[in-house]
Amino acid sequence: MTNLLKGVNLYLIGMMGVGKTTVGKLLAQEIGYRFVDTDEIIVKAAGKSINEIFTENGEADFRQLESDVLAQVCAYTKLIVATGGGIVMQQQNWGYLHHGLVVWLDVPIQIILERLAEDNTRPLLQNADPQGKLSLLLEQRQHKYSQADLHITITATETPAEIATRILTTIPSILKKQ
Numbered sequence: 001m002t003n004l005l006k007g008v009n010l011y012l013i014g015m016m017g018v019g020k021t022t023v024g025k026l027l028a029q030e031i032g033y034r035f036v037d038t039d040e041i042i043v044k045a046a047g048k049s050i051n052e053i054f055t056e057n058g059e060a061d062f063r064q065l066e067s068d069v070l071a072q073v074c075a076y077t078k079l080i081v082a083t084g085g086g087i088v089m090q091q092q093n094w095g096y097l098h099h100g101l102v103v104w105l106d107v108p109i110q111i112i113l114e115r116l117a118e119d120n121t122r123p124l125l126q127n128a129d130p131q132g133k134l135s136l137l138l139e140q141r142q143h144k145y146s147q148a149d150l151h152i153t154i155t156a157t158e159t160p161a162e163i164a165t166r167i168l169t170t171i172p173s174i175l176k177k178q
Ligand SMILES: Nc1ncnc2c1ncn2[C@@H]1O[C@H](COP(=O)(O)OP(=O)(O)OP(=O)(O)O)[C@@H](O)[C@H]1O
Pocket: 014, 015, 016, 017, 018, 019, 020, 021, 022, 023, 039, 082, 083, 084, 085, 115, 116, 122, 158, 159, 160, 163
């Protein structure tokens, strides 16, 4: 696989909670790439949590930091990059994402809600109607996510390891198409 990819980065996109960070770490181990997470880099650089950035600086600042981080990350090769769920909404970010292969992890909203029920680290879900918010965000984002090179639809019972394996076995077919 590493030979086939020739160092090209993989960018994982999709809604919050679909498993970009979890599956990304496994993919990196599997193919000997480095793992990076744009959310983690932003948190380290800002010295505060994503919730704090949203509250104190606002979402627009977060989106600017996200684009800056993506631009820097793209200078490297042999990376698995877990991105933030909203990275697809800035058109300029696609110029960077398309430096590599873009993989959309697609999980039904009901499963995302169950996974994140006890998790208060996603500022956009800290409201009275997280299900409504997720549905709205997905409606706004779906056509952007669908620009990915690879669309992985994930079922409720599929483990992160199984998803990683499925991605790796499907990649050769999309490389042939390109
Ligand atoms: N296939 C899976 N099956 C069960 N739980 C999972 C699976 N993938 C991820 N999870 C769990 O779902 C939660 C969210 O996963 P993760 O943080 O990897 O999502 P993410 O896509 O990186 O989200 P964000 O965009 O907010 O960073 C975590 O608690 C993780 O352990």
